[in-house]
Amino acid sequence: MAERSSALHRFFIADDVIDRGVASLVGDRAHQVARVLRLRAGEQVILVDAGGLEHVVELSEVSARLVTGNVQSTRPSIAEPRLAITLYQGLVAREKLEWVIQKGTEVGIARIVPVRCARSNVARGESVDDRRLERWRRIATEAAEQSGRGRVPEIRPVVALADVLADAAATGPTLLAWEGERARSVRDALRLIQTTPCVAPTLALFIGPEGGFAPEEITLAATLGALTVSLGPRILRTETAGPVLAALALYELGDMAPGRMSDVGAEG
Helix, strand or coil: CCCCHHHCCEEECCHHHEECCEEEEEHHHHHHHHHHCCCCCCCEEEEECCCCEEEEEEEEEECCCEEEEEEEEEEECCCCCCCEEEEEEECCCHHHHHHHHHHHHHHCCCEEEEEECCCCCCCCCCCCCHHHHHHHHHHHHHHHHHHCCCCCCEECCCEEHHHHHHHHHHHCCEEEECCCCCCCEHHHHHHHHHCCCCCCCEEEEEECCCCCCCHHHHHHHHHHCCEEEECCCCCCCHHHHHHHHHHHHHHHCCCCCHHHHCCCCCCC
């Protein structure tokens, strides 16, 4: 009996894993399937390729070195938001940034960019090496598999705020969460964006570090056409604000409707 797809384990794969209807997993993936998850021949998994296609695969051979299976069906992922959100997160301590990456991925963010701001105060924050970047990408992959995503969010290296703010504002709608904003809510900003003609389905969100954005950064953002928004009367931690703002944007723009997620189950 075929299992409901939401209950199946998901794995993101390279394009060469599936050849003429046969999937082959080796290395760490094979070990995970055989030894960690203890799956057996006859069970099904979902393999998601780089194009966002989901392949339901019935396992035929399972060992710690090689797992093979036959593709039973293929379909586009329904879990990817139509709105591509880039979160520019003010640089914070490692464990907090990892939390942002995990929860932001679960919400549906498409790209996460750590940003060095005037008030960023993180030891060794400017020397993020390839190993740490790889860890961030692994966290995003695991969160994307757990939450039923069709794509793994792109995790960029650390950049300076001044180097990306102008490009983001020139590319599409851009919002900055600012505790000093007293008039414009997230809903107000999004409704204003929706009235702008020929707006691409992208949105840039900027979250400051602990301590928030400096006054000169807010002035620069306004000069470039970015909109400051309030997240309400309560002050959120910086690691909470990004996923919350992204979820609000997706909800307001119709990407949290249950019909789009009807085949994706929640883990609890």
